[in-house]
Amino acid sequence: MVYVERELSSFQLAAGAPSAGATATSFSLVSSPKAPFKDFVYTLEFPLANALRVTLTGPDRPLPPHDNVVLKTAPVEFTIALLNERTCEAVIPFPQPGNTPDLDGAHKARELRLNWADSILLEIWEDDGAGGKVRVCGDLASRSYALTEHGVMRHWWIERDNLHLGLGEKAGPIDLTGRSFQITGSDSACYDAYETDPLYKHTPFLVSTPRAVEGRQPRSTYAIYHATNSNALWDIGRHHDDPWGYFKTFTQDWGGLEEWYLFGKGVKEVTRTWAEIVGKPMLVGRDWLGYLASGMGLGESDEPIAQELLSQWPALCKKHDIPCSAIHFSSGYTVDPETGNRNVFTMNTKRYPDFKGLVGGLHKAGIKVVPNIKPYMLNIHPQYAKVHDNDGLFYDDHLKAPAQTRIWSSGIGCNGKGSWVDMTSPAGRQWWADGVKSLIDAGMDGMWNDNNEFSLHDDEFLAHNDFPHAFVSPAAPGKAKVGLLGRMINTEMVAKTSHDTLLAANPERRPYVLTRSGNVGAFKYACGTWTGDNETSWKNLRGSQPIQLNCGISLMQSTGSDIGGFGGPLPSPELFVRWVQLGVTHARFCIHAFKPSKDDPSGASATNTPWMYPAVLPVIRDAIKWRYAFLPYFNSLMWGSHDDAEPTNAWLGWGEFASDPNVYTDKVLNGFDAWIGAGQLLSVPALHEGELTRDVYLPKASASDTSLYFDLHSPHGQYAAGTTVSIATPLEHMGLLAREGAAIPIGKNYHTVTQRTGPARTTPDGVDIELEEDGGVVGLDDFRGLLIFPGEKGGYTRTWTEDDGISRAPARADIEVTYTAGAEITVAAQFTVHDFKPLWGRALHVFLPLGDVRVVKGAKAVERDGRVAYVVDVL
Structure with missing residues (x-):
């Protein structure tokens, strides 16, 4: 340029x-x-x-x-x-x-x-x-x-x-030095995670x-x-x-x-x-931290109809023993059955004869639902004329007409003529709010704002420039040029309108807005994002990690990638396993794809599902269940993000580890290891084909740091900080290390709710989640374990936070644990804040590292999941 x-x-x-x-x-x-x-x-x-x-x-x-x-x-x-x-x-x-x-x-x-x-x-x-x-x-x-x-x-x-x-969201590697980047949003479908610029965000x-x-x-x-x-x-x-x-x-x-x-x-x-x-990152609801299902292939189906396929999802999850917290409805529900075009906020009743009933069935199984919505209208949209007549579209002053362009309308590479809706106008916001409200009335739990980059290819297009909140320096009343306002203010207004409409309908609940694009201001209203429509390849799997880490530095801390790749070929079984194993370590874990070839030689379905490769299903299941077991930890990390802007996934030089010269070497910096909660868990993913071992550098917090790192998969894996060691990464698991002094809260390894009654149990449409005691698959969050990692001697203190995971202004419980190492381990825990009363009460099951034969002094030893646990009362 x-x-x-x-x-x-x-x-x-x-x-x-x-x-x-x-x-x-x-x-x-x-x-x-x-x-x-x-x-x-x-x-x-x-x-x-x-x-x-x-x-x-x-x-x-x-x-x-x-x-x-x-x-x-x-x-x-x-x-x-x-x-x-x-x-x-x-x-x-x-x-x-x-x-x-x-x-x-x-x-x-x-x-x-x-x-x-x-x-x-x-x-x-x-x-x-x-x-x-x-x-x-x-x-x-x-x-x-x-x-x-x-x-x-x-x-x-x-x-x-x-x-x-x-x-924000920039292609790898993590160090941006010596490169140039456009600060804008683009619909970068099937991008290269090391080469493409721009991607979707404006940061x-x-x-x-x-x-x-x-x-x-x-x-x-x-x-x-x-x-x-x-x-x-x-x-x-x-x-x-x-x-x-x-x-x-x-x-x-x-x-x-x-x-x-x-x-x-x-x-x-x-x-x-x-x-x-x-502004600090928003607090994400607990259910959005579990496995998030999605798949355009299901929602696009006419034979059998999409509703039939989606209604079977809970049974398929139960059959394959895969816990699931939410599902995304791709935009296939809006497709006009006659023309094949997507008309936002309309309903294809042939594919979905009982949309609300479908949602209620998913809710009963404990699966939340979020629909795909897009801020544009084809010029054949049934409400196009109304929005146009009310000045809700961008204006082309050269043609003296609504600004029209080509927008994605149906299948791969297909587009139609239409207009982006001007969200700076009252009419544009009202159209969006009405549409969101219609979906809330159908039982939706949140909104998925997609295709919201506002690809207006002329800075001279005019926007209405009427905003419901004060700007630092508002432009003159009346029309304003898109170039000065910036396209991304519309992305922000889409997020705000979705957020405010959800909040008005259910003021006691935490609004969930997922956005593909966004400016800095959009994340006051959208609590989740993802890295857009990636493409299946080992290279793009590797590139997703540095993108994730720069997003965390840029306050987009609840993010992740489409697991397995959105576009391109189906992943091989090994590639799919490794992507799932990386994905469960990220703040947002969603398996999502659109694979248009239903005749793929592998015989797999036209979308990525956990069970699409029976040979590796046990490994996929173990990774997803690991995520659920660690959900209390991820929930606490999201509190740290909300309170202190601490990213869930951080580069190795975060915080006190910035003083370690070794984290800046090319090999470590351009590797793929990352903190899951800085100073506690170290993720060591295998991201190359056939990679069965990994060399990993263990960061030091200071020149005198003598801490140990513990391999969570080996009873003999104890290593000194500041060393490079070889870690086993068989296909069965990713590498995972805990630093001495960590305290990791864990729960059951499947979907649970935090309340027997109340918003965590009952969905906005009044459906009670069916519990396992009544024949369902959802349990109660009534067990709390704690993984601790003591050295030979020393004392350690950690705190984590719990809440009901759904309330807009949640009561919280902060639990402080102190443990001391010696011939025996002493553990003391107390509620420093106890406004929220967790279902697990006061009983904390403490686990020592694999291979550690010491005991916890004064605590009762019990067996739990094949391991010895020591029960400690939280004061």
């Missing part, structure tokens, strides 16, 4: 700018009256003590309209240490005394140096630990700010040795973190966030241009800048700070 780049320069102090030694909450420059570009204003402030906000606006460059930022605190006051107006420079120390926040774990004295003698030059310096200063980040001299046709271009010098992470949040080097004090980690919905481009040192050499560039297509700098100790601190600015 080529841009016209016009350098911005000739700035001077704004009227009323603070003098040296003065205290202020902002500092501003204005372009000189003699400058080529007049009336541009540059302002900086500190919304948090470790976060700097810069804005740059001009006559035709307004602040980007958005509501992606939720932080409401007043800017922090700062004092200018040096202001030399003649040489055009200012120095601002930060954090200011008394304002060092818990968010900034680095606790370093920094200073902001600003020079505007030529172009604006902003740099951040900090103490280097040896009495000097080191530059953390800074603008590219004489080329920092420039204008493009409608937007702004930014250049910085690049830390070539740093890792660059984040940007202009880039982290730069130094590699740990032995004997050198690391610089702070920092992140840059652009609060805009405009399309953009991030180049992270791919472009080389003398005399500047390598640098990094952000090019925003439309509008002025709102740019945030965040500083802290490692990736964990800046991610946590960003969550304060844009």
Whole structure:
């Protein structure tokens, strides 16, 4: 992409700018009256003590309209240490005394140096630990700010040795350095997980973190966030241009800048700070953490009809002993039986003669239902004229008509003429809300917002620009250009309308909205996402892991991939097993596909199902049941995500492990191991064909860390932190290690409910889930085990959280366990918060590592699932 780049320069102090030694909450420059570009204003402030906000606006460059930022605190006051107006420079120390926040774990004295003698030059310096200063980040001299046709271009010098992470959903590998990325959403069906860009999300949040080097004090980690919905481009040192050499560039297509700098100790601190600015991840309902079934092949069937196939799903799960928590209804239910086209929010009564009855039957079996909905209309849609007449469609000012384009309508590669619904208009939102309400009335438990990238191929299309909430800088009333508003505000509005309609219908329940696309603001309303329509291959299986980890850094922490691959050929049995084994370690676990060839030589069905390969069904079953046994752990991890922005799946350098130089080596960094809850479980997946063993590096939390790692599959597997060891990964299981001091709550290895009565037992349509004691397959969550991993000596404390898994404002129980290692193990547990009363009461079954013959002092030994457990009362 080529841009016209016009350098911005000739700035001077704004009227009323603070003098040296003065205290202020902002500092501003204005372009000189003699400058080529007049009336541009540059302002900086500190919304948090470790976060700097810069804005740059001009006559035709307004602040980007958005509501992606939720932080409401007043800017922090700062004092200018040096202001030399003649040489055009200012120095601002930060954090200011008394304002060092818990968010900034680095606790370093920094200073902001600003020079505007030529172009604006902003740099951040900090103490280097040896009495000097080191530059953390800074603008590219004489080329920092420039204008493009409608937007702004930014250049910085690049830390070539740093890792660059984040940007949401970006193709692997995890380190983004030396590459360039489009910041936009695209329907990237059957993408390459290492090559394709863009994918589905719009996340202009880039982290730069130094590699740990032995004997050198690391610089702070920092992140840059652009609060805009405009399309953009991030180049992270791919472009080389003398005399500047390598640098990094952000090019925003439309509008002025709102740019945030965040500083802290490692990736964990800046991610946590960003969550304060844009909002922490939503709390996901417990049932959405189990096995989520799906399959277009079932919902598209005319003979036998789809309802017949889907109604058999609970029986098939019971026959094959596969627990299942929810099923997705693909858009086949909306297909017009005469034309074969999808008309959103309509019903194919031939395929689904009793839709509500089908849903009720699934509910009785404990399976929640979420339908696929899409924010566009073919021009033959029965409500197209009504929405058009009420100004609910985007407008093409050149043709003086609704903006029309080609949209996906029926089978693979098929499209029809239609329009995206303008969700910035009251009519568009009302159409969507009415449709969502009709599905809620049919018994739906949540909404699956799909195909919502708003692929409008002209920035000049006009949107209604009427929003139900305040923007940071709302555009003028009336129509606004899509380029300035950004397509993704519509994706956010789709999520908000789905969320609000669900909440209005069932205010006591946690709304569940799944979204394929999204901007930063969309995740205030959508609690789940996935990495879109991937393609079946070993390469794409491997690539799904770095995508997952960058999503976690970018606050999309309830995500996963379509297990087995959405498009392309059916996976081989081995590939399918390995994808399931990886998928059960991710926050969202969904087997979903559309395999159009029903004559596949393997004889398998036209979709991915757990039982499609009888020879490996026992292995698939074991992996899914492992997921259910560990559901209390995943539920607690989602609380950690919601409370503290901790990703469920984290890269090996997360938190305290950032100090380990070995996690930055190419072999480890470009491998596929990841934390499932940092510092507790280490996932060691086998992602290459025929890979029966894996070399794995065991991260150290500090140079003196002597912790052990325990192989969950071997009684002899105990290894020292900081070493590389070989782990068995036979087809029967993935590699899984626990770090010394972990405490992992577990439950039954099948679907359970947390209440005998109430919203966890009764679905919104009034159907009671049938319990196993009454002939069903769903049990009660009345058993709690705890896996602990003591070393030879030492004391350890961990806490986990439980709730009913469904309430919008849930009561919670926080359980703290402390255990001490010696010749015997002592274990004490207590409720530090006990507002929620779990069905398992106070009896905690404690399991020691495989091969550990010590006993838990004072606890009764019982046999459970072929192992010895020690029953401890929780106080």
